[in-house]
Amino acid sequence: MIEALHLTKRHRAVTAVDDLSFTAPDGQVTGFAGPNGSGKTSTMRMVAGLDHPTSGTAVIDGRPLREHRAPQRVVGVMLDARSSPEAMTARAHLRWLAAAGRIPGRRADELLEEVGLAGAASRRIGALSLGMRQRLGIAAALLGDPGTLILDEPVNGLDPDGVRWVRRLLRRLAAEGRCVLVSSHLMAEMQQTADRVVMIGAGRLLAEIDLGELAPGTSVEDVYVQVTSHAAQYRAGTMGGNAW
Numbered sequence: 001m002i003e004a005l006h007l008t009k010r011h012r013a014v015t016a017v018d019d020l021s022f023t024a025p026d027g028q029v030t031g032f033a034g035p036n037g038s039g040k041t042s043t044m045r046m047v048a049g050l051d052h053p054t055s056g057t058a059v060i061d062g063r064p065l066r067e068h069r070a071p072q073r074v075v076g077v078m079l080d081a082r083s084s085p086e087a088m089t090a091r092a093h094l095r096w097l098a099a100a101g102r103i104p105g106r107r108a109d110e111l112l113e114e115v116g117l118a119g120a121a122s123r124r125i126g127a128l129s130l131g132m133r134q135r136l137g138i139a140a141a142l143l144g145d146p147g148t149l150i151l152d153e154p155v156n157g158l159d160p161d162g163v164r165w166v167r168r169l170l171r172r173l174a175a176e177g178r179c180v181l182v183s184s185h186l187m188a189e190m191q192q193t194a195d196r197v198v199m200i201g202a203g204r205l206l207a208e209i210d211l212g213e214l215a216p217g218t219s220v221e222d223v224y225v226q227v228t229s230h231a232a233q234y235r236a237g238t239m240g241g242n243a244w
């Protein structure tokens, strides 16, 4: 279970996350939504122990990640699938991560199979498509068989078959009792995959919604548009008749 408690992150003049508290329980897929620049990645980085909060804390299973003895077994993280080392092969990268976490190397091959990359295991990461890198990032997150997963936009770049696969995978991981926190801009995807959605805007909590309690006929997108309408920093202009 993830608990964010009054998390705040400032980057000089920018307050990326502002006194944000929420929970992501075990056994559920918690969607994490918000407009561009609303602080989703900054929050996920702090929960995953990759950034220090300016104030507040994030705990996983009751403790900050640094206090867990085997972090890879506690939480699996995929934040930016493009950040994997391009010169390594998919298999070498996963085996290297496994070795760092004292995880048997054969787990790397099992996961390449599971995410559909067995045929690309010997290819350089730099030669993989974005969707293939997403699959590799998901494999890396699953290496330690963690009880908590944090995935930033995991369906970005995936083909329809891949999107379905991620949807089923997230549901399965939650059914196994794991905590799954997943960000996406795709509200229809959230509607199908998540049990609950945490919505933020300008770094602040706007709503925590249990999808089972939505009024009939109300979509996640309806709620999202309603609660974020005053919180988006960026909104595309409508092209006027004189635009061209």
Ligand SMILES: Nc1ncnc2c1ncn2[C@@H]1O[C@H](COP(=O)(O)OP(=O)(O)OP(=O)(O)O)[C@@H](O)[C@H]1O
Pocket (backbone or CB within 6 Å): 011, 014, 015, 016, 034, 035, 036, 037, 038, 039, 040, 041, 042, 043
């Ligand atoms: N390292 C950094 N230095 C300065 N500003 C930062 C840094 N990281 C994030 N920010 C700023 O913090 C705010 C939140 O960014 P963040 O990436 O967390 O948002 P996001 O919700 O993940 O956005 P998106 O949906 O576009 O991916 C933005 O204004 C961003 O410019």
